[in-house]
Amino acid sequence: MTPDERPVPEPTPETERFWEAASEGTFLLKLCDNCGLRFFYPRAHCPDCFSDSVRWVESDGIGTVYSYSHTKRDPQLQHWPDRFFPIVVAFVELAEGPKVLSRIVDCDPEDVEIGMEVEVEFENWGDSGRVVPVFTPAER
Amino acid sequence: MSSKEPVYIAGAFEHPTREAPDKSQKQLHAEVARGALDDAGLTKDDVDGYLTTGVPVTEPALEPLVMADYLGLDPTFTDSSDIGGAAFISHVAHAASAIRDDRCDIALITLGARMKTRQEEITKDEWKFHHEFEWPNAATTLLLYAMAAKRHMYEHGTTSEQLAEIRVAASHHAQYNEHALYQDPVSVEDVVESPTIAEPLHLLDCCVVTDGGGALLVVSEDVKQRIDRECVEVLGHGESIFHLDGGRMDITRTGATNSGKRAYEEAGVGPEDVDYASIYDSFTITVLETIEDLGFCEKGNGGEFVEDGSLKAPDGDLPFNTDGGGLASNHPGRGGMTKIIEAVRQLRGEANPEVQVPDARIALAHGTGGYLSTRHGSSTLILGSDNR
Numbered sequence: 001m002t003p004d005e006r007p008v009p010e011p012t013p014e015t016e017r018f019w020e021a022a023s024e025g026t027f028l029l030k031l032c033d034n035c036g037l038r039f040f041y042p043r044a045h046c047p048d049c050f051s052d053s054v055r056w057v058e059s060d061g062i063g064t065v066y067s068y069s070h071t072k073r074d075p076q077l078q079h080w081p082d083r084f085f086p087i088v089v090a091f092v093e094l095a096e097g098p099k100v101l102s103r104i105v106d107c108d109p110e111d112v113e114i115g116m117e118v119e120v121e122f123e124n125w126g127d128s129g130r131v132v133p134v135f136t137p138a139e140r
Numbered sequence: 141m142s143s144k145e146p147v148y149i150a151g152a153f154e155h156p157t158r159e160a161p162d163k164s165q166k167q168l169h170a171e172v173a174r175g176a177l178d179d180a181g182l183t184k185d186d187v188d189g190y191l192t193t194g195v196p197v198t199e200p201a202l203e204p205l206v207m208a209d210y211l212g213l214d215p216t217f218t219d220s221s222d223i224g225g226a227a228f229i230s231h232v233a234h235a236a237s238a239i240r241d242d243r244c245d246i247a248l249i250t251l252g253a254r255m256k257t258r259q260e261e262i263t264k265d266e267w268k269f270h271h272e273f274e275w276p277n278a279a280t281t282l283l284l285y286a287m288a289a290k291r292h293m294y295e296h297g298t299t300s301e302q303l304a305e306i307r308v309a310a311s312h313h314a315q316y317n318e319h320a321l322y323q324d325p326v327s328v329e330d331v332v333e334s335p336t337i338a339e340p341l342h343l344l345d346c347c348v349v350t351d352g353g354g355a356l357l358v359v360s361e362d363v364k365q366r367i368d369r370e371c372v373e374v375l376g377h378g379e380s381i382f383h384l385d386g387g388r389m390d391i392t393r394t395g396a397t398n399s400g401k402r403a404y405e406e407a408g409v410g411p412e413d414v415d416y417a418s419i420y421d422s423f424t425i426t427v428l429e430t431i432e433d434l435g436f437c438e439k440g441n442g443g444e445f446v447e448d449g450s451l452k453a454p455d456g457d458l459p460f461n462t463d464g465g466g467l468a469s470n471h472p473g474r475g476g477m478t479k480i481i482e483a484v485r486q487l488r489g490e491a492n493p494e495v496q497v498p499d500a501r502i503a504l505a506h507g508t509g510g511y512l513s514t515r516h517g518s519s520t521l522i523l524g525s526d527n528r
Contacts, residue, residue: 069290071286089283091513098386099388109339
């Protein structure tokens with residue numbers, strides 16, 4: 001079995017709060033108080049109007065698949081253990097607006113389709129202590 | 141046509157190697173520099189401008205310092221701007237601007253890479269530059285381009301068979317290139333029946349990975365007048381960066397939308413004037429989206445456009461990548477270099493005879509660096525033959 005040597009997300013002062021919230025089961029977006037844009041990935045300014053009056057807001061974590069792909073193996077994922085494959089990568093278009101790069105888990109890759117409703121789930125990365133948001137097909 | 145002082149490409153050389161385990165990366169730079177200098181009939185001491193990027197893979201950059209020292213250059217102008225595979229296409233334009241501003245007269249641009257030889261040595265630390273919100277989600281090169289293809293298929297009905305046509309045309313050209321990594325022609329069936337690497341992309345939708353490189357010499361009008369070599373004129377250029385835009389991106393579009401427009405405007409030509417196009421081909425989808433965004437067909441119609449051999453030289457509507465391109469011949473990392481070199485060959489009438497476009501006067505070379513779906517640099521260069 002391949003040991004789990006995946007590169008762990010390394011938070012910066014701009015993103016620490018995001019990862020803390022994820023470990024508490026909350027997916028955070030940034031909201032710009034100046035222009036109203038909800039954006040992802042989080043940063044200390046609005047990428048549209050460049051205001052620094054931005055704050056964290058909770059996302060409902062509900063969205064649809066904007067695009068996806070899956071692979072059984074990829075040389076750039078040599079540090080990912082076998083149990084993660086086939087791996088499904090997706091852009092999820094959140095109900096709040098932004099498209100978020102993530103993964104779809106607990107779903108046969110062949111069942112994933114564009115437009116499918118998904119909801120956030122939190123994947124615990126064991127010893128690293130990091131919790132990474134991923135998505136699963138929405139409960140109907 | 142622009143009233144700017146004319147600037148030319150006077151030397152172009154592609155390294156014939158595709159695997160060079162016995163050579164250092166810097167050595168490849170030196171060999172291609174010699175090749176381009178010999179092509180133009182110039183010497184190293186003539187060079188007063190130097191541009192490169194992608195040299196030390198694991199150190200802080202300082203690339204012009206490292207390479208000027210190694211090559212023994214004394215440049216008065218240097219540039220190492222890096223927008224990935226599109227970088228060297230931008231370097232030609234940056235060199236042209238420097239020449240017009242009298243910062244240099246003869247600019248050398250070099251690429252040397254050991255993508256093939258180093259492939260097995262990639263450590264996880266090297267991928268840390270990938271975004272903290274992307275790498276933990278396995279956002280690899282393959283998967284990011286595959287997602288662009290998936291969305292294009294969803295919005296426009298593009299098919300795997302249509303993407304395959306792009307590889308078929310590239311391989312058709314590669315059979316005449318003695319240096320191409322893969323010289324066997326392939327069929328649409330061969331492509332769609334090759335293993336699926338990342339849904340919906342098949343193995344033959346992906347570019348090759350090679351060692352190698354290339355070099356160019358960009359020169360002033362004065363230099364052109366005193367050398368005995370057919371030159372190619374730099375007519376126009378545009379560059380652009382497309383990114384996530386806070387999560388509002390459209391992954392079926394590329395920066396070619398903007399870079400192409402600027403390049404056409406500066407050159408005073410349109411897509412209908414282009415006799416030959418080198419289109420960056422990291423994957424077949426890269427070509428398809430780029431062809432649309434450069435205005436060779438309506439957005440979304442790229443699939444229909446590439447059917448029926450329209451990309452095949454010499455008689456197709458848009459002969460492309462006549463060396464076999466990155467899909468079949470050569471992709472030494474930042475592949476924009478080889479895109480320019482084949483465009484120069486076409487305009488000089490020095491492409492392989494079976495794929496030489498008759499009377500090629502206007503050529504376009506386009507680079508796409510980085511990643512469709514997240515962030516990429518686009519650079520479009522328009523070149524003209526000396527006998528236009």
